[in-house]
Amino acid sequence: TTKQLIMSEKLAAIGEITAGVAHEMNNPIAVMQGNLEVVRSVLDDRATEVATELRLIDEQIHRMTLIVNKLLQFARPEEYAGFLERHAAAEVISDCLPLVQYLLNKADIRVEREDTATRLLLMNRTELQQVLVNLIVNAIHAMPNGGTLRLASRDEQRDSRPGVTIEVSDTGIGMAPDLIERIFDPFFTTKRSEGTGLGLSISQTLIDRQGGALSVESTVGAGTTFLLWLPEAD
Numbered sequence: 171t172t173k174q175l176i177m178s179e180k181l182a183a184i185g186e187i188t189a190g191v192a193h194e195m196n197n198p199i200a201v202m203q204g205n206l207e208v209v210r211s212v213l214d215d216r217a218t219e220v221a222t223e224l225r226l227i228d229e230q231i232h233r234m235t236l237i238v239n240k241l242l243q244f245a246r247p248e249e250y251a252g253f254l255e256r257h258a259a260a261e262v263i264s265d266c267l268p269l270v271q272y273l274l275n276k277a278d279i280r281v282e283r284e285d286t287a288t289r290l291l292l293m294n295r296t297e298l299q300q301v302l303v304n305l306i307v308n309a310i311h312a313m314p315n316g317g318t319l320r321l322a323s324r325d326e327q328r329d330s331r332p333g334v335t336i337e338v339s340d341t342g343i344g345m346a347p348d349l350i351e352r353i354f355d356p357f358f359t360t361k362r363s364e365g366t367g368l369g370l371s372i373s374q375t376l377i378d379r380q381g382g383a384l385s386v387e388s389t390v391g392a393g394t395t396f397l398l399w400l401p402e403a404d
């Protein structure tokens with residue numbers, strides 16, 4: 171659609187313009203981080219008087235690091251991701267789970283798996299893992315009081331192309347249609363300072379680039395399902 175076209179042009183522009191900027195920001199951020207540590211150690215016990223201020227500076231530096239890293243992963247994927255490989259979806263899903271286990275336990279979330287896919291898919295392993303972890307962490311954020319995270323993979327034909335669908339489903343807060351309209355926009359977030367709003371826009375671009383598709387179904391108060399389709403590796 172036209173909207174998707176505009177969006178991917180917008181993302182391509184972001185990639186080009188910001189790759190250099192993001193890269194150049196790494197050094198000043200590292201300098202700030204280093205100096206903050208020096209200030210802390212010099213202040214020593216007097217640091218308690220400004221503990222809140224120091225923590226806020228630290229948090230914001232951390233936030234800048236996150237944004238810069240995400241932008242770089244997106245803009246210079248070749249430096250981060252390596253090459254295309256064939257994968258069994260179930261294996262890549264399994265690799266993601268240890269990375270989020272702590273968050274799952276903390277939020278009291280049960281994991282349900284159903285893997286029936288027999289086809290292999292073609293993608294950068296790092297990129298696919300990045301996309302899945304993004305979707306899983308979003309699902310966890312949507313279930314602050316616990317729930318069920320369903321991870322499934324199955325063979326699916328789309329437009330007569332064989333492929334694999336990976337489903338990431340939560341029983342969380344869900345999203346209204348006007349929210350769904352905006353979630354793939356770069357920098358759109360409802361998470362204030364904890365969110366970058368880059369997860370879904372970057373995920374969609376990575377999947378598009380691989381000839382796949384990322385879509386969403388959601389009901390407010392009931393939960394959300396992200397469907398990630400990728401073509402079969404031949």
Ligand code: ADP
Nearest residue numbers: 308309312353359360365366367368369370394
């Ligand atoms: P971020 O997670 O940093 O906010 P994303 O691009 O990953 O950025 O997500 C954008 C927004 O989409 C989130 O802030 C949230 O409002 C919404 N969202 C994404 N996944 C879910 C989900 N599983 N349930 C409810 N809302 C979601």
